[in-house]
Amino acid sequence: MNKRSLYVSLAIMVIVITIVTLMAIPVAQGHTLIRGTAAILIPSVFVSVVGVMTLIGMNKTNSKGFDERMLKARGDAALNAFVVTLITILCIGFVSEFTDGALPLTFFEASMVSAMTGVGTFIIIADMQDAYLGMKEKRKLSAICFGAVGFFIVLTVLSGISRNPNADNVVTMLSLGITWIAVSVEMFIKMVCDKRAEKMETADEES
């Protein structure tokens, strides 16, 4: 990852963390007034992030950001994520339909759960095939950051529920937090696997 991409990625992470924090504080206090703001903020954040990532991707076509194997792996991951998102939407729909609305999800919350499932699936599958942002450097730091933010969001939501069981955006924030934690766990597992594989390869090369 070159310096420019690293700075852009860090800037995106800071912006996302700031917005998530700003959204999480009212939830933690059990307020229910954030629904309207969140409905605008969350899609805005995702559109911004996707936009910036697309711009980086466009600039990377001529650089060594992704090689052909990575591009193929990312394509496969995107397809898998798409399928998983569709299945999630269908599952939510079916469960909601067959339980006569016992699943208390609004359309916005169901969309967010589906979207976060898709995003998480893409990141995890792509990263398992060493194709997510070519992220090899600062991997431990990234995993810790993802995990810390995820835990922060989940703890904040739990704190909010304990103060006000009817707090808004609980499902949305939980899906966001769980996705980040899942990505963090995957990154840690991948790190351990990579270390073992490297040891085996080194031993193999020496023999």
Next chain:
Amino acid sequence: MKNLKLKSARAALDLSQQELADRVGVSRQTINAIEKGDYNPTIKLCLAICKVLGKTLDELFWEE
């Protein structure tokens, strides 16, 4: 199927996977995947590897 020809050609030049990857312009994992037979490279990448290792396509990628 493992590509032992590629591995031995690389070892003959005393190159690590990372060094070969840098010279070819791909990631180390891609070279590793090709050697393990997990990934079929395009002809463009095969040619790049052949040029770096000073071998022909047949010598590195032809399966008998």
